[in-house]
Amino acid sequence: MSGLRVVPTWRHGHERLYVCEADGSSVAWYDRDTGRVNLIGEDRRDDVLEALKPFVAGPVTVGPPPVPTxxxxxxxxxxxxxxxxxxxxxxxxxxxxxxxxxxxxxxxxxxxxxxxxxxxxxxxxxxxxxxxxxxxxxxxxxxxxxxxxxxxxxxxxxxxxxxxxxxxxxxxxxxxxxxxxxxxxxxxxxxxxxxxxxxxxxxxxxxxxxxxxxxxxxxxxxxxxxxxxxxxxxxxxxxxxxxxxxxxxxxxxxxxxxxxxxxxxxxxxxx
Incomplete structure (x- = not known):
């Protein structure tokens, strides 16, 4: 067991799923609108995708968060x-x-x-x-x-x-x-x-x-x-x-x- 949990949030009508450690710190988030999984660290990639599996339908893009504008x-x-x-x-x-x-x-x-x-x-x-x-x-x-x-x-x-x-x-x-x-x-x-x-x-x-x-x-x-x-x-x-x-x-x-x-x-x- 990876110990990760998925926490859904809503902002301006858009859903984002955060993948968190047991202490609440985020290791990734999944944006349904763009179909992208943003990884804060590559070392938890497999665990993050496993935790998100029940929430993901279809292909997704996986990578680091985009550079802030x-x-x-x-x-x-x-x-x-x-x-x-x-x-x-x-x-x-x-x-x-x-x-x-x-x-x-x-x-x-x-x-x-x-x-x-x-x-x-x-x-x-x-x-x-x-x-x-x-x-x-x-x-x-x-x-x-x-x-x-x-x-x-x-x-x-x-x-x-x-x-x-x-x-x-x-x-x-x-x-x-x-x-x-x-x-x-x-x-x-x-x-x-x-x-x-x-x-x-x-x-x-x-x-x-x-x-x-x-x-x-x-x-x-x-x-x-x-x-x-x-x-x-x-x-x-x-x-x-x-x-x-x-x-x-x-x-x-x-x-x-x-x-x-x-x-x-x-x-x-x-x-």
Whole structure:
């Protein structure tokens, strides 16, 4: 008996099987998607393959782990406090609500939700839709803090390019877009597209790459656009998956490198 055990793990919907010693140290891992067994040491090759035999179907490639890319090395050296990748959709709003909850009477079901809670619902709805693009080669970072108290609600990085996404709550309401003004229901119009273009420009400066502005509407009853807005894409949250069908502008290596740069809090300190 080799004494090895197989421990399955899941990350972003992908399964990886680790082969471990009795003390928990890993000697290899098997990636089902690529069909590759990565050996940390050649001396346990036969034992590893024997332990994995019940889990492997079909031919596999066996060899040492791949050399880390520059993007992977940057991620490994990033301090956890500076890593923005773990941020949840609406992270800043969640923290603010924990520190200063809305008044109790605003939580009654028949009253209109507090504006901060409506904004949180929008960011969570849009963020969940963007996270579902992960398997198509995209990465999403949420709630990126900018100097001056501003934020990028979501930064989407993938084969079709980079998008600074602003989530807008519009549940069962009519939305009118007359560049640069956006009107939701009977609320006063706001120059939201001008603000969104400025935010995308700041992101472009930080990443030294073109970032496109995108307005994502969470659950509108009706959308009317008087004329095609300059440089801004407007989508309902249910249509965000169409981004995965756009043309290819970035190679996989470029996507990973930009994601590694964008997830570092220090990248955004001077924009």
């Amino acid at each position: 520059p993007a992977e090395l940057a991620r490994l050296t990033l301090h956890p406090d500076d890593d923005l990748a773990p941020n949840r959709p609406g992270e800043a709003l969640l923290i603010a609500l924990d520190r200063e909850p809305a008044p109790a009477h605003l939580h009654r079901p028949r009253l209109r939700p507090h504006p901060r809670r409506r904004a949180l619902v929008a960011e969570q709805t849009v963020g969940e839709a963007l996270d579902r693009l992960e398997g198509a080669g995209w990465h999403t970072l949420h709630s990126i803090p900018l100097p001056g108290g501003d934020r990028i609600h979501h930064l989407l990085i993938g084969p079709a390019g980079l998008y600074a996404v602003h989530a807008l709550y519009a549940r069962k309401q009519r939305v009118l877009v007359a560049d640069p003004m956006v009107t939701v229901a009977r609320h006063a119009p706001e120059p939201l597209l001008r603000v969104l273009r400025a935010t995308a420009d700041r992101a472009s400066y930080a990443l030294t790459a073109e970032v496109h502005p995108l307005l994502a509407l969470a659950g509108p009853a009706d959308l009317r656009v008087t004329a095609t807005p300059r440089s801004v894409r407007i989508l309902q949250h249910t249509d965000l998956d169409t981004l995965s069908r756009l043309g290819t502008a970035l190679k996989p290596g470029d996507v990973e490198a930009l994601h590694a740069m964008a997830r570092d809090r220090n990248t955004w300190g001077r924009v």
